[in-house]
Amino acid sequence: MFEKLIAKGFQVEVHSHAEAILSVDFPQAVAELEAALENTTIPIEEIIVGGGGEAKGTQRLRKALASTGWPKFTFTIEKRINGVKRESISHEIDHVRTFEGDKRIALEIEWNNKDPFYDRDLENFKRLHADGAISAGIIVTRGKSLHENMRVLVRRFLDERQIQGIEDLSEWGYEPTRRQRAAITKRVNSEKKPLSFREAFTDVFVADKFGEATTHWRKLEDRVHRGVGNPCPLVLIGLPDSIITFNEGKTALAEVEASEAEGSAETAHQ
Numbered sequence: 001m002f003e004k005l006i007a008k009g010f011q012v013e014v015h016s017h018a019e020a021i022l023s024v025d026f027p028q029a030v031a032e033l034e035a036a037l038e039n040t041t042i043p044i045e046e047i048i049v050g051g052g053g054e055a056k057g058t059q060r061l062r063k064a065l066a067s068t069g070w071p072k073f074t075f076t077i078e079k080r081i082n083g084v085k086r087e088s089i090s091h092e093i094d095h096v097r098t099f100e101g102d103k104r105i106a107l108e109i110e111w112n113n114k115d116p117f118y119d120r121d122l123e124n125f126k127r128l129h130a131d132g133a134i135s136a137g138i139i140v141t142r143g144k145s146l147h148e149n150m151r152v153l154v155r156r157f158l159d160e161r162q163i164q165g166i167e168d169l170s171e172w173g174y175e176p177t178r179r180q181r182a183a184i185t186k187r188v189n190s191e192k193k194p195l196s197f198r199e200a201f202t203d204v205f206v207a208d209k210f211g212e213a214t215t216h217w218r219k220l221e222d223r224v225h226r227g228v229g230n231p232c233p234l235v236l237i238g239l240p241d242s243i244i245t246f247n248e249g250k251t252a253l254a255e256v257e258a259s260e261a262e263g264s265a266e267t268a269h270q
Contacts, residue, residue: 001030002237004038011143011217011238015224018136018233022105025135029097029105033138036064037237041245043252044157048205049173057243058111061140062094070095070107075133091124096134107138110215118220122229129232136233139220143238147216151206153244158198160246165197173253180204 001023002012022030042057050056066072073096079087095107106128108121118139125137163169166176166184176184187200195203210216217238224234 002034004034005237008038009143009145009240009242010037011236011240013221013224013236015234015236016231018235021136021233022235025103026097026099026105029099032068032070032097033065033107036061036068037140037239040239040243042243043245043248044153045172045248045252047153047244048157048169049253054111058109062109065095065107070097072096073098073104073106075128077127077131077133089127091128093124093128104134105136105138106134107140110139110141110220112142112210113215115213115215115219117215118223119228122223122232122234125232125234126229134232136235137229138235138237140237140239141220142210142216143240144217145241146239146243147210147218149241150210151202153241154206155198155202156246158201163198163201166201169201176201176204180208183208 001014001019002010006012040057040061042055046055046057073093075091075093077089077091078085093106094109097105097107099105106125110117110121121137121139125134128134129137157163161168161172163172166181169176183204184197184200187195187203188197212219217236220236223229224236
């Protein structure tokens, strides 16, 4: 299961008979998810311009899933006594695939949230599975290689684009905050161990935007191995560093800026 993803460096981990359930009862869901993920790419410019927020690449993944029958879905579970509603709990899931007989698979993408979001996702999956609302839960997140090599990726961007200082970053759509500027300057001007601008920016940017307290493979794995979400059948999928590309340049930047302008226009219209 998910052989194509594994061959491309994706991490895949299954728990509580999820492989048997998906491969036997939901092979179509596996095929759809694999097709959406295997072609996922994120230009490095989207990482920089996004400042650590959800990359346009993951937004494209969301749209691809929604277009193939994995829309956002809200589960509402009610408790009634003699026909009178006493309690109602809602669980909104980013992507849910529904099959004949109201059988469902739930999926969440955690690109770069605070890591307690894993607790929310896993507990939601646990409750929904216990109530018979879903057959399995899937979480897609930053894999080990992508998280651990983020500094290498950011530094490569700076080197290849010949970024020499903060003023050069504006050409690529990124403006550090006042706090980030101060942190970078402090490292560059340190009397004991001064860093080059590229070293300082890489340290500050990655620690600030993709730090250990964000959603990445080890944080998810730790929770699942402690039993969070158990006994819901789970599939964990880690995005590898190989999905980051460096050949788009200003084309990727233009696409990001156009997307942001379109989003601003839609917000203003609303």
